[in-house]
Amino acid sequence: MALLLGVALVLAIFPVDFLLPHAGGPWAPQGDAAQHAIAQRYFIGDAWRWPPLLALNLLPPDGLNIAFADGIPLLALPLKALRAVLPEGFHGIGLWYAIAWTMQPVAAVWCLRGTGERRLLPAVAIALAASAMPAFINRYGHAALTGHFTLxxxxxxxxxxxxxxxxxxxxxxxxxxxxxxxVHPYLAAMVLALLAAVPATLLLRGDRGWFAAGLGLLACVVAVGAVMAAFGYLGAQGDGGYGDFALNLLSPVWPWRSWFIGGLVNAEVDATGHGGWEGYNWLGLGLLAGLLAVAVLAPRDLLRALRHHAGLALVLLGLTLLAVSFRVGLGRGVVLDLGAPPGFLEQFRASGRFFWPVGAALLVGCIALLARLPRIGPVAVLLLGAVQFLDAAPNRAAIHAWAATRMPWSVDAPTLRHLLAGADSVAVFPTWPCVPKPDTFGDHTRQLQVLSLAAERPVPANTMYVARWRGERPRCDDEAAMARPLAPGELRIILPGARSGPPPAACQEVGALLACRGP
Incomplete structure (x- = not known):
């Protein structure tokens, strides 16, 4: 039932051309989703290299590790192996949504069985509720982070x-x-935290197996570290800003996009001025009602479960504190500022995400405890699942609308495709480090669209929007790069932000862009 539910949701929410894209499409990918698709297309179209995630046709001569552009290596690697049978310009970003949405209810049922609960109605309840967790649904635009089934x-x-x-x-x-x-390093950090709860729980129980569990956890950490070293993850850094995208203390009970009570609020709650999307963690009306029912009807069972899983409770508390960050937001204001955080925390800019395992654990624990109530338990959890599923209807509608949106190209796609077909390389200016901020709908968008078109072949490109990089932050050196003569086979695309003076003789107007071809 869980598998069928996941497949049915995929078919109801995501259009076929979104799940299975191809080159030559009449609509333009947008935002982060465009970044992810570009990275995968370049990686799939490039030769095999070492480190395995390197796409040398992006940002030559060093190339780009697609993990730094959220290209979902777990899916990109097998797609690259199958590229001979894939449609031209195929990428797996839409396919990953199908995988994540199918696996979410299945993984939830498997997880619930770990509590010893194997009856039908609780399984149906958790399949419905897990597929309707608002923080899971609300990750549209960032495919890798929909992988909540891993948690x-x-x-x-x-x-x-x-x-x-x-x-x-x-x-x-x-x-x-x-x-x-x-899939994504953020999710990996959360998975390791949950596994770290095993030796912690056993130690607090006085179980001698805690040492063996510690060795098992060490094996997980060593394996992750070895893969990070071999696959080129180490040394990556981002923009920092820990605390800017944190969990607001009201976020778990802030009913943004609740079908039942969403009319009480008109946006995500935010205290930092950066929007509340990354910290969005509304638990859902069904889960909140279930937690209240457990606290009222089974308080002793709840306390017993907390003592029995004390290590997990401590890990979840730590993840919550990490999510809240050093700037504690309550409603629209910061109520406590602890100052500058330690430098290593700057790697977790979107700290609000670390509440996701807490929400998952609350759901599993709530259903496992509520289902054990005499006579009413199985029916109560089924009602919980149904309420949670109905309450998420606005969130499902929002992601369906996003997936079905067909934004027109803001650049002349047919002309650029024709020019790119005869090019050996493409250089786009301004490059990503040189696009001034904020530039939400300007050259940054045009740059992504030009790269989306170039990625259909793919044509080696000089720039790319990345989430992280190795070494120093990329510097803007467009002035020197644009002063160089056009190389043979080079197509130089000059966006409005880099244009100055009359167009050179080798250039032609392509809408608001200049396209210059080398000899």
């Missing part, structure tokens, strides 16, 4: 390992941790 799998492994360890289970944990890293 449910890790939580299911914790529940089984805390009950009885085995080499097979820890081997599975190693594979899950590495695979999650190849």
């Amino acid at each position: 449910l799998v890790a939580l299911g492994l914790y529940l089984r390992l805390a009950r009885g360890q085995s080499a097979a289970l820890w081997g599975a944990a190693v594979l899950v941790a590495v695979a999650t890293l190849l």
Whole structure:
């Protein structure tokens, strides 16, 4: 049932041409989704290299590690192996949404079984509720981060390992941790945190198995670190800003896009001035009602579960504090500012995401405890799942509208495709480091659209929008680069922000752009 639910949601929400894209499309990809698709297309179209995630046809001569452009290496690697049978210009960003939405309810049922609950109605309830978790649905535009099923799998492994360890289970944990890293590093950090709860829980129980669990956790950390080193992750850095995109203390109960009570608010809650999207963690009316029911009807069972899983409770508390950050927001204001955080925390700019495992654990624990109530338990959790599913209707409508949006090209796509077909390389100016901020709908968008067109072949390109980079932040050196003569086979695209004076003789007007061709 969970599998069928996931497939049905995929078919209802995502258009076929979104799931299975091809070159030559009449509509333009937008925002972060365009970045991810460009990275995958360039990677799939390039030769195999070492490190394995390197696309040398982007940002030559050093190339781009597609993990730094959120290209979902776990899916990109097998797609690259199958490129001979894929349609021209195919990428797997839409396909990943299908995988994530299908796996979410399936992983939730598997996780619930780790609590010992194997009855039908609780399984149906958690499948419905997990597929309707608002923080999961609200990740449209960022495909990799829809992989919340990895958190449910890790939580299911914790529940089984805390009950009885085995080499097979820890081997599975190693594979899950590495695979999650190849989805997104944020999710991998959360998975490792959940696995760290195993030795913590066993130690607090006085169970001698905590040492073996510590070795199992060490194996997971070493495996993740080895893959990071081999695949070129180490040394990456981003823009910083820990605390800018944090969890607001009201976010779990702030009913933005709630079908039942969403009319009480008109936007995400935000205290930092950066918008509340990254910290959006509305738990859903069904889950909140279920948590209240457990607290009122089964307080002793709740306290017993907290004592039995004390290590997990501490890990979840730590993740919540990390999500809240050093600038504690309550409603529209910051109520506590602890000053500058330690430097290593700057890697977690979008700290509000770290509440996702907490929401998953609350859901699984709530349904497991509520289902055990005499007589009413199974029916109560089914009602919880149904309310949660209905409450998420506005969120599902929003992601469907996003996936079905067909934005026209803001550049002359047919002409640029014709020019790119005869080019050996493309140089776009201004390059990404030189686009002034803010530039939401200007040269940054045009740059992504030109790169989206170039990626259909793909044509080697000089620039790319990246989330992270190795070494120093890329510097703007467009003036020197544009002064160089056009190389043979080079197509130089000059966006409005880099134009000055009359167009050179080798250039032609292409809408608001200049297209210059080398000899």
